[in-house]
Amino acid sequence: MLERLLSRWRGVALTLITVVATVWLSMTGGLSLYIHPRYFVFTSIMAVIGGILAIAAIAVTPARDEHGHDGRHDHSHESNALGSSRSRRHNRRPRLGARQRFAVIASTTATVLVVVTAFVALIVAPPVTLSSAAVENRSLNANAQTVDSPIDEGETLRGRDTSSFTVKDWAAMLRQGDGEQQVMGERAKLVGFVTVDPDAPDAFILARFVVNCCAIDAAPVGVAVHQPGWQANYPVDSWVEVDGAFVTNPSASSTERVALMPTTITAIDQPNDPYVY
Numbered sequence: 001m002l003e004r005l006l007s008r009w010r011g012v013a014l015t016l017i018t019v020v021a022t023v024w025l026s027m028t029g030g031l032s033l034y035i036h037p038r039y040f041v042f043t044s045i046m047a048v049i050g051g052i053l054a055i056a057a058i059a060v061t062p063a064r065d066e067h068g069h070d071g072r073h074d075h076s077h078e079s080n081a082l083g084s085s086r087s088r089r090h091n092r093r094p095r096l097g098a099r100q101r102f103a104v105i106a107s108t109t110a111t112v113l114v115v116v117t118a119f120v121a122l123i124v125a126p127p128v129t130l131s132s133a134a135v136e137n138r139s140l141n142a143n144a145q146t147v148d149s150p151i152d153e154g155e156t157l158r159g160r161d162t163s164s165f166t167v168k169d170w171a172a173m174l175r176q177g178d179g180e181q182q183v184m185g186e187r188a189k190l191v192g193f194v195t196v197d198p199d200a201p202d203a204f205i206l207a208r209f210v211v212n213c214c215a216i217d218a219a220p221v222g223v224a225v226h227q228p229g230w231q232a233n234y235p236v237d238s239w240v241e242v243d244g245a246f247v248t249n250p251s252a253s254s255t256e257r258v259a260l261m262p263t264t265i266t267a268i269d270q271p272n273d274p275y276v277y
Contacts, residue, residue: 015054022047032273034131035214129274130209131237135220141171167192167208168276171221180258189222189243194234200254202228206242211275224256241266
């Protein structure tokens, strides 16, 4: 009985947990850690619809159960009225064997674990962002050429206001035609998290994730920052603001031919919106 009850309500419980988590993330701004902002309204509406359907399932299912119980109850009284001992034996619930009891316990435990895990993961645990571990599993700047550049090929940066340019913009320009010549000598103040340059121990990569749809398709982009001994002051995955100018990368072993030569590097807290779009 308990196993059937838990199995019946497992889907409803998981749906309600997901709905509550989605609405809470939408209200607190945490939804941006999972999806592109253009999908906020759609996701919130679908979550509310899912919640309404889950509540409807809670309201309807007990009525069916009660009806089914009444039918069995009437049948039992009819059998008793007839005084048929054979019918009473037929309606009696059979005893469960050891193997069946084990299956019921295992199924019940699995159901409880699934619901509790979903509750902890979606509601209790704080949302987290993608980090350097994801950079290692996804090719850095692999999609930088497909990212929209702030300037068209053939245009020049001379005289342009670049104060609003992000890591994504500079990474895209560096892989656009004569982009390396375009950015040489340009100053930039960029925010990103620290990740390792596997080819140059005296430099790190200032990285961000570009999100087109959701965190699953997020692509890492970054620029090299030449800073010997950075490991002592700037841990991997820490967030920093780098102010400097683009120069030919002094690190001969690095695959990044252009690097940001910092004037200042300031440790900062993770931004409220750590992704770029």
